[in-house]
Amino acid sequence: MLYLLAACGLAALALFGYAYWQHKQEAKQPPARVTIDDTAVIESVMTSNFGKYSANRKGWLYVDDNNRTYVMRVIQQAKVTDAADGDELYFLASGTGTIDDDVAVIYGVFHIRPTRPYDGGLTEVSQPVIPASSAPIKPEHVHFEALSDKLWGWVVKVADGNTPLGERSITRNVIWTARENEIAKLGEFIAAADHDPGVPCDEARKAYDDWQVLAETDQGAAENIGPQRCEKQRWTYRTGTVNGNIPVPITVTAGGTLDGQPVEAKKWKLMFDTKSFSYNVPEELQSW
Structure with missing residues (x-):
């Protein structure tokens, strides 16, 4: 009888030990x-x-x-x-x-x-x-981009709402990303500039040139914006190839027309600054 009780006790301990081990194993599972x-x-x-x-x-x-x-x-x-x-x-x-x-x-x-x-x-x-x-803001105005091996971002085209006929209309690319527990703005740069002065492009350009000459000697004229020119400029962008945890460079290319003529081809490379956690955007892509 004592042997039987001892055997039962050992079996109970074994079952308890197995249950405890199984519980610990389950607790370790992610x-x-x-x-x-x-x-x-x-x-x-x-x-x-x-x-x-x-x-x-x-x-x-x-x-x-x-x-x-x-x-x-x-x-x-x-x-x-x-x-x-x-x-x-x-x-x-x-x-x-x-x-x-x-x-x-x-x-x-x-x-x-x-x-x-x-x-x-x-x-x-x-x-x-x-x-x-x-x-x-329409679906085609939003692009989802891989910026690094662990960072994704939105590039959103945001227009100022102006009508190109009679006033200048500007569209900018704004870059957003999720950084830890907050949304961070990584930068913005020009995407499009449109204007229809309502007159032939050569007339609009002559009026602009005349204003520039006047502005050299007339302070009042210099303080005004001046006549607007025919404009349909575009700035396209391309993200670099992801390779590591530092956000890729963004290459911006100028295109479109100004005064009815193709604009001079020009490119900029926007590099990411890890200290400010933003892209370095040159002044000429900001001041429009």
């Missing part, structure tokens, strides 16, 4: 890789940031401090599936709000990633409301 359901996550994030979804207006209704209502929609999204802990989702939302004849546009950038330290959950890194004048 959470499963995160798989993001794009639709469900976007719906949750948009609702928490902007309010209820309107089926009639096909967007989330966001009311700002001026009581202006914007209809917010997701216009571009991308998912990285090979990150260390699972999926990472990037998307951009934009909306237009109107009060009487006054139109305003905003947009927001969002990065959804596994929580750090990794626990199987998700973290939102975002800047939901960024002013963008009055020109709508």
